[in-house]
Amino acid sequence: MSVEAQQGIATPRIPAGLGGLLPALMLIGLFFVVPVLALLLRSVTDPAPGLQNYAALLGDGTYARVFFNTFLVAAVVTIVTVLVAFPVAWMLAIMPPALASILFGIIILSMWTNLLTRTYAWMVLLQRTGVINRALMGAGIIDQPLPLINNLTGVTIGMVYIMLPFMILPLVGTLRAIDPMTLRAAALCGASPLAAFRRILLPLSLPGIAAGGLMVFVMSLGYFVTPALLGGTSNMMLAEMIAQMIQSLLNWGLGSAAAFVLLVVTMALYALQLRLVGARRTTGGA
Amino acid sequence: MKLIFAGILAGLMATTAAKADEMVFTSWGGTTQEAQTKSWAEPFSASSGIKVLQDGPTDYGKLKAMVDAKNVTWDVVDVEMDFAIKAAKDGLLEPIDFAVVPKADLDPRFSNENAVGSFYYSFVLAWNKGAVSGEPASWADMFDTKKFPGKRTFYKWSAPGVIEIALLADGVPADKLYPLDLDRAFKKLDTIKSDIVWWGGGAESQQLIASGEAAFGQLWNGRVFALEKDGADVGVSWNQNLTAADVLVVPKGAKNKDAAMKFLAAATSPTGQAKFAEASGYAPINTKAKAEMPAEVVKGLPDAHVESQINLDMNYWAEHRDEIATRWYAWQAK
Numbered sequence: 001m002s003v004e005a006q007q008g009i010a011t012p013r014i015p016a017g018l019g020g021l022l023p024a025l026m027l028i029g030l031f032f033v034v035p036v037l038a039l040l041l042r043s044v045t046d047p048a049p050g051l052q053n054y055a056a057l058l059g060d061g062t063y064a065r066v067f068f069n070t071f072l073v074a075a076v077v078t079i080v081t082v083l084v085a086f087p088v089a090w091m092l093a094i095m096p097p098a099l100a101s102i103l104f105g106i107i108i109l110s111m112w113t114n115l116l117t118r119t120y121a122w123m124v125l126l127q128r129t130g131v132i133n134r135a136l137m138g139a140g141i142i143d144q145p146l147p148l149i150n151n152l153t154g155v156t157i158g159m160v161y162i163m164l165p166f167m168i169l170p171l172v173g174t175l176r177a178i179d180p181m182t183l184r185a186a187a188l189c190g191a192s193p194l195a196a197f198r199r200i201l202l203p204l205s206l207p208g209i210a211a212g213g214l215m216v217f218v219m220s221l222g223y224f225v226t227p228a229l230l231g232g233t234s235n236m237m238l239a240e241m242i243a244q245m246i247q248s249l250l251n252w253g254l255g256s257a258a259a260f261v262l263l264v265v266t267m268a269l270y271a272l273q274l275r276l277v278g279a280r281r282t283t284g285g286a
Numbered sequence: 287m288k289l290i291f292a293g294i295l296a297g298l299m300a301t302t303a304a305k306a307d308e309m310v311f312t313s314w315g316g317t318t319q320e321a322q323t324k325s326w327a328e329p330f331s332a333s334s335g336i337k338v339l340q341d342g343p344t345d346y347g348k349l350k351a352m353v354d355a356k357n358v359t360w361d362v363v364d365v366e367m368d369f370a371i372k373a374a375k376d377g378l379l380e381p382i383d384f385a386v387v388p389k390a391d392l393d394p395r396f397s398n399e400n401a402v403g404s405f406y407y408s409f410v411l412a413w414n415k416g417a418v419s420g421e422p423a424s425w426a427d428m429f430d431t432k433k434f435p436g437k438r439t440f441y442k443w444s445a446p447g448v449i450e451i452a453l454l455a456d457g458v459p460a461d462k463l464y465p466l467d468l469d470r471a472f473k474k475l476d477t478i479k480s481d482i483v484w485w486g487g488g489a490e491s492q493q494l495i496a497s498g499e500a501a502f503g504q505l506w507n508g509r510v511f512a513l514e515k516d517g518a519d520v521g522v523s524w525n526q527n528l529t530a531a532d533v534l535v536v537p538k539g540a541k542n543k544d545a546a547m548k549f550l551a552a553a554t555s556p557t558g559q560a561k562f563a564e565a566s567g568y569a570p571i572n573t574k575a576k577a578e579m580p581a582e583v584v585k586g587l588p589d590a591h592v593e594s595q596i597n598l599d600m601n602y603w604a605e606h607r608d609e610i611a612t613r614w615y616a617w618q619a620k
Contacts, residue, residue: 060616061616062615062616062619062620065619065620066619069619127497127499128437128499129497129498129499150483228486232484233442233484233618233619234618234619234620236615236618236619241615244611244615246347247345247346247347247348248346248347248443248444248611249607249608249611250346250347250350250376251608252347252350
């Protein structure tokens with residue numbers, strides 16, 4: 001190999017302009033833009049050209065309820081995930097690195113376990129004759145089984161569990177970057193622990209919360225397996241409805257319209273969040 | 287653009303494209319497909335030399351995508367009969383070649399131009415004996431929460447069955463079920479809505495009843511049969527058992543149509559049907575099959591309960607599938 005070629009690898013002569021980006025742009029175009037456009041096209045042409053699919057979606061109380069459910073579940077899951085993840089992330093950020101990496105491994109390990117297996121495990125735990133209800137009834141704490149499954153409670157528990165790593169990871173990154181001296185300084189200036197948390201730690205960790213929160217929220221919007229298994233029919237989310245339209249009703253036009261509406265609303269929320277928190281801080285968190 | 291989209295979809299799915307002396311059979315997985323493999327595919331491969339690749343589960347969306355994209359990788363598919371009637375109308379199915387598949391002994395209820403019966407089954411009332419005191423005797427008892435408290439489980443998807451059960455429980459005579467009075471059915475279902483646990487698949491229905499999570503429910507008779515075989519403490523009532531069928535179809539443009547027709551002939555033969563019924567507890571759709579089955583197996587089949595049997599109207603359902611489904615899911619989501 002010539003010296004020139006080696007240099008060519010080390011310092012590319014092509015300016016990082018459109019030419020160098022072409023493969024990446026083609027990939028995005030072929031696998032992301034084209035399918036979305038095809039989806040949009042189908043939603044206004046199947047079964048006949050026109051906006052009747054959107055009219056059907058927006059004019060029907062059922063679909064409105066399913067949309068509402070979808071955003072309600074995603075919001076509840078995001079909030080609970082933040083509340084649970086924050087203390088864990090803080091602990092991971094301040095504990096000795098060796099111990100932290102073991103705990104990290106345990107958290108990541110759960111992500112590698114099959115999603116369906118984990119969801120079924122929750123079913124076994126949460127159902128009326130499940131482990132939790134049996135234990136509580138055996139201990140005499142309750143005499144009727146608690147309704148923990150086939151409702152919003154079940155969906156929230158199952159989904160928070162699955163989403164936790166996606167919140168903890170960006171949050172730990174943000175928290176580790178915070179200089180611990182800031183908290184010591186706050187204490188020295190007479191701030192109570194609560195005030196130090198509220199006025200120092202929380203604002204500084206906001207980019208991590210925002211990054212993780214957005215990721216959890218957006219992933220939750222499209223979730224299918226967990227709500228289908230742990231929720232009741234009155235908690236039906238959009239992904240399940242779309243699957244019904246595509247797989248069993250073969251109403252691809254309506255399914256495409258529903259998917260496109262979800263996409264647009266999600267992107268609008270993303271844009272809103274970028275404006276509120278700032279693009280650089282959001283992406284810089286992790 | 288539509289084609290590109292469907293093409294990409296089908297391309298991604300084309301995991302099991304079959305070669306010349308091969309074909310692909312697709313069914314619902316689980317114990318049913320296992321029985322189909324053992325009773326139909328294996329003997330057929332041995333006698334014909336045609337290898338049968340198994341795929342699944344059946345997915346109507348995939349089937350449509352394959353046909354639309356003209357890239358069909360399934361040759362024989364097990365589907366619900368009301369879907370088959372609708373799919374034939376939409377031009378998604380090949381006609382059955384009755385020169386290859388003998389028609390004379392097939393139960394006419396479960397075969398038509400584009401489909402031959404796979405097996406037929408009944409929805410029966412099953413219960414966990416430990417969780418229910420007394421014996422529920424009719425669908426009306428499933429709506430009587432005072433006499434029979436506890437959760438009851440029904441089939442989750444919009445399909446022939448639950449609507450009819452609600453109407454029968456409300457006193458509609460069996461011969462007056464169709465056209466279905468949906469308002470009346472949903473009103474009846476409203477009375478027990480908070481006590482319903484839905485099952486989405488056969489294994490789930492078994493788990494719910496066996497664990498007592500649901501005290502009783504509407505189950506496929508083959509699933510109750512399997513529970514009894516496993517020694518679960520379940521009771522079953524065949525009163526007003528409701529028949530429906532799975533059928534075998536060949537998607538339009540299937541690449542191994544000739545092999546597929548030969549496979550259908552083997553699957554619907556008296557021997558194929560007898561073996562499958564023995565393994566699954568579902569009823570044969572070939573009228574000559576019973577002669578080849580042990581007497582005690584015949585006793586456990588829906589065939590033994592014809593006097594209390596009601597045939598769900600597949601043609602009615604095929605006609606009104608979408609309309610009923612829209613109302614069904616709207617009601618569920620309420």
